[in-house]
Amino acid sequence: MTKDKKTYHHGDLRKTLLDTATAIIREGGVESLSIRKLADQVGVSRTAPYHHFKDKNELLCAIAEQGFLQQDQAVKKIPAQYPTLLPAALFEQYVLAYIRFANEQPETYDLMFGREIWKTGTPTESLKVISKSSFRIWVEWIEELKEKNLFNQEEPTLRIAQASWAALHGLCRLFNDGIYVNREDLEAIATTTVHMLIQTSGKATKSKEIL
């Protein structure tokens, strides 16, 4: 029991639960979060959380939502931060910003895109909305960069966005799970990915047009 004042009504339990749960997950991953321990840590009975979240699933979705918002915010700053950068270098900054979030909060990231929510559980409507709008930001960037000839004009923007985003996502997951790659190589591999994804030269478009 963390709380001293033992009022019957907590006052702002919903927010407290969300914050504490977020902290628990950030430290030990989804698996380390149990409603019972959470309730105990907050100083409330085991079933109290169910008056603020229908499910454990709903709690997780709410936490994931916060993650999306946080990432969006961190990543939206990029254009203003690097106003002079050329398209290719700007794209690299986008990628790095994205990856850095996943690297700094791996457990939150895993929750945001993990099985627990999207496969085992059922994502909340509001989470779906937020995650989609988060992806849309990415699509819009790709759109802009495509106009600046960074990507093949013949390829549909959505496809490019999906493919490039999947590439990023794959990187993040590998780093987070520690498969096939070392954490120190993060930025290097990210840079390689960027180089592979973008159109390498003006010639490229040209020779394709010939085709």
Add this chain to the structure above:
Amino acid sequence: MTKDKKTYHHGDLRKTLLDTATAIIREGGVESLSIRKLADQVGVSRTAPYHHFKDKNELLCAIAEQGFLQQDQAVKKIPAQYPTLLPAALFEQYVLAYIRFANEQPETYDLMFGREIWKTGTPTESLKVISKSSFRIWVEWIEELKEKNLFNQEEPTLRIAQASWAALHGLCRLFNDGIYVNREDLEAIATTTVHMLIQTSGKATKSKEIL
């Protein structure tokens, strides 16, 4: 209880457990597998499995191992299957073969690269070996294709392998979790990914034009 003959000793419990567990996971994912239900389904007491696998974790690792072997086998056939294909098209076949496995056995794939084993649990030594050798196959392919100018010569092979593999992996996870993409678009997005990853300019295009 599935088994009729009620001998005290099962005979080949280890294999039976492995096969049954694999089937359960293939159908309902890792979450749907419990040692107790598994034991019950096989017709044996709840703790019997512990004489063949130290842990649930060890069972999962053993199943994942089988997955890697199976995927390696399915994917190794490619070169012999398409002997006349040019590098770029061959690479695309590699990619498609890889993705198809993940698409046909999504739950097995998720187990092979999922948190359950690599983050929450502790991967068996033998699983580590097998998964690494599986990745090495990919690296060797990249090496070959790089020699044929499909990738930038200045980029280290390992980096290219990691980056391209991560891109694939990201795609598979997205499809499996159903985030941002529809299943019908699988091959189309995969193709886009291929086009983005390979070198489109200079000598590489040259060899393409020969076609």
Add this chain to the structure above:
DNA sequence: ATATTATCTTGACGGTGTCTAGATTAATAA
């Protein structure tokens, strides 16, 4: 035949999510 070892069983412990019914208090309507 006896001892050893591998295999399997039953019972128990502590953990989980969450449903139900009841207690307490805050908010609201009269």
Add this chain to the structure above:
DNA sequence: TTATTAATCTAGACACCGTCAAGATAATAT
């Protein structure tokens, strides 16, 4: 203000889970 309603919290119970310990049984080695 008072009475009623609604929100919030608690305790108890249920059905799961992984797995440890101790004992039963059968195959194997001596």
